Amino acid sequence: MKVTVVGAGNVGATCADCIAQKDIVNEVVLLDIKEGVAEGKSLDMWQTAPINVYDTRVKGVTNDYSATAGSDVVVITSGLPRKPGMSRDDLISTNAGIVKSVTENIIKHSPDTIIVIVSNPLDVMCYCAYLAAKIDSSRVFGMAGILDTARYKAFLAEALQVSPKDIQALLMGGHGDTMVPLPRYTTVAGIPVTELMGADQLNAIIERTKVGGGELVKLMGTSAWYAPGAAAAQMVEAIVRDSKRVFPVCTLLNGEYGLKNIYLGVPVVLGKKGIEKVIEVSLNGEEKKLLEESAKAVKGVMEVLDGMKMF
Numbered sequence: 001m002k003v004t005v006v007g008a009g010n011v012g013a014t015c016a017d018c019i020a021q022k023d024i025v026n027e028v029v030l031l032d033i034k035e036g037v038a039e040g041k042s043l044d045m046w047q048t049a050p051i052n053v054y055d056t057r058v059k060g061v062t063n064d065y066s067a068t069a070g071s072d073v074v075v076i077t078s079g080l081p082r083k084p085g086m087s088r089d090d091l092i093s094t095n096a097g098i099v100k101s102v103t104e105n106i107i108k109h110s111p112d113t114i115i116v117i118v119s120n121p122l123d124v125m126c127y128c129a130y131l132a133a134k135i136d137s138s139r140v141f142g143m144a145g146i147l148d149t150a151r152y153k154a155f156l157a158e159a160l161q162v163s164p165k166d167i168q169a170l171l172m173g174g175h176g177d178t179m180v181p182l183p184r185y186t187t188v189a190g191i192p193v194t195e196l197m198g199a200d201q202l203n204a205i206i207e208r209t210k211v212g213g214g215e216l217v218k219l220m221g222t223s224a225w226y227a228p229g230a231a232a233a234q235m236v237e238a239i240v241r242d243s244k245r246v247f248p249v250c251t252l253l254n255g256e257y258g259l260k261n262i263y264l265g266v267p268v269v270l271g272k273k274g275i276e277k278v279i280e281v282s283l284n285g286e287e288k289k290l291l292e293e294s295a296k297a298v299k300g301v302m303e304v305l306d307g308m309k310m311f
Contacts, residue, residue, distance in 0.1 A: 001025040001240055004068040004110070006102050007077035008032035008060065010222075011118060013041045014229025015075055015236075016058065020045055022233065023054035024240050029068050030060045038062060069109040073239050075143075075232050076129065078102050079119040081223040091120050096128045096305055103132035111135075114239055114274045117142040117250070118232050120223070122175040123298045124305050126250050126263040131311045137252035139274040144175035145248025145265040146231040151212040152181055155205045160196055162188055169193075170281070171248055172265050173294030176213070179265070180290045181206045185281065235270060242272035251275050257283075259295050262302065 001024070005016040008030050016030045032038040042060030049055070061067040068074065079095035099119050106113065115133060117140070119125040126142040133140050148171045157164040166189040173180035183202055186193040193202065208215070216224040238245040249268045253259045256266065256278045269277040283291065 002027045002029070002071050003236055003240070004029040004031060004071040004074045004106070005077065006031050006068075006074065006106070007079070007119075008034070008038040008041050009077065009081065010225030011228045011232075012075070012077035013045075014225050015077065015118070015232045016042070017045050017048075018230050018233035019236055020049070020056040020058050021052050021054055022237055023056055024237055025056055025072075027057045027059065029071070030058065031063070031065070031068060032060075033063050035062050065105040065109050068106060071106070071110040071113050073114045073116065073236050074106050074110060075116045075118060075236060076102055076106075076125075077118040077232070079125070081120075092124060092301060092304055093308065095119050095121070095125060096308065096310060099125050099128045100132045100310060103129045107133050107135070114139045115141075116232055116235055116239075118228060120175075121301060123250055123263045123265075124301045126252075127302050128305055128310075130252060130263070136274075137254075138276070140252075141268075141275055142175070142250030142263065143228070143232045143235055144250045145171055145267075146234060147228050148175065148179055148181075148209060148212065148265075149248055150227055150231060152186075152205070152209040155208055156186070156188070156193065159201065159205060160188065167193075170267060171209070172267070173291055174264060174298040175250065176297075177210050178290075178294035178297045179210055180287065180294055181209055182281075182283075182287060184284070184287075238270040239272060239274065244269050244271045244276070246270075246279065249275065251278060253278070256280055257288075257291060259292075262295055262299055264291075264295055264298055 005012045030038040038060030042058045045058045117126045122144045130140040153167040170185040171181045267279040268275045
C-alpha cells in the first residue's frame with residue numbers, strides 16, 4: 001500500500017509522520033514545490049523509524065508527481081494557511097488554483113486513488129478537487145468533521161475532568177463558524193452529556209468549538225497542524241484497513257438530508273472504497289434549520305468558485 005501527502009508544510013508533514021508511525025502502509029511519499037523541504041522532512045521522519053519501531057518507508061520529492069504513481073490514497077494539504085484576520089473564504093481564489101493543479105497531476109499518475117482534501121476553505125476545495133478529478137464523489141472528500149469533533153471532545157473532557165476516550169460526539173455542516181454540533185448525539189460512556197453539565201456551559205463549549213481554528217490562528221499567527229494532521233491520518237487508516245469507521249466527513253450530498261449538489265459534513269462509513277455509505281441521522285426542527293443555514297453558507301462559496309470559470 002502506498003499513500004501520498006501533497007504539501008510538506010506543518011499539516012502535511014504531521015499527517016505523513018502520523019501515517020508512517022501507524023505502520024499500515026509500505027510507503028509514504030511527501031511532495032512539495034519548495035526544493036529540499038519534503039526531502040529533508042521525510043529523511044528526518046525516516047530516521048525516527050528505528051526509535052519508534054516502524055517499517056513504512058518515507059520518501060520526499062520536489063514537484064515530481066511521477067513518484068506518486070500508484071498511490072492508494074492521496075491527502076492534499078496544499079495551499080496558503082490562514083493568517084490573523086483572514087477567514088477561510090478569503091483563501092478561495094488562490095487555493096482553488098493550487099488544488100485544481102494538484103488534483104489533475106495526481107489523477108494523471110494514480111487514476112484509481114482516493115483523495116482526501118485538507119486544504120481550506122475545506123468544503124469548496126473538496127468541490128474543486130471533485131470537478132478536477134472527474135471521478136466518483138465517493139473517492140473525493142474532505143477532512144473537517146473529525147478535527148471539529150476532536151476539538152469539541154477535548155473541550156468537553158477538560159470541562160468534565162474525564163477521559164476523551166469515553167466521549168462520543170457528532171458534528172455536521174460546513175467547516176467553520178456555521179458547523180452544527182449536536183448535543184443530543186453527545187455522550188460520555190453512554191451517558192448523555194446534558195446529564196453531566198448545564199446548558200450554559202455546554203453552549204459555551206459549542207461556541208468555542210465553532211471558532212476553534214480561529215482561536216489557534218490568533219495564538220500562533222497561523223493555522224493549527226497537530227490535530228488536523230492526525231485527523232487526516234485517521235481517515236487514511238480507516239481506508240487502508242477497510243475498517244468501516246463511522247466519521248463525520250465532508251462529502252457530496254445527492255439528496256441526503258434534503259440537500260443536493262453540495263459538499264457538506266455528515267456522518268459516513270469509511271472503508272477501502274472511500275465513502276461507502278452516508279448515514280442519515282434524525283434531526284429535530286432546530287437542528288435541521290442550523291444544517292440548512294450551514295448549507296446555504298457553503299453553497300454561496302461554491303458559487304464563487306463556479307463564477308471563477310475554472311472548469
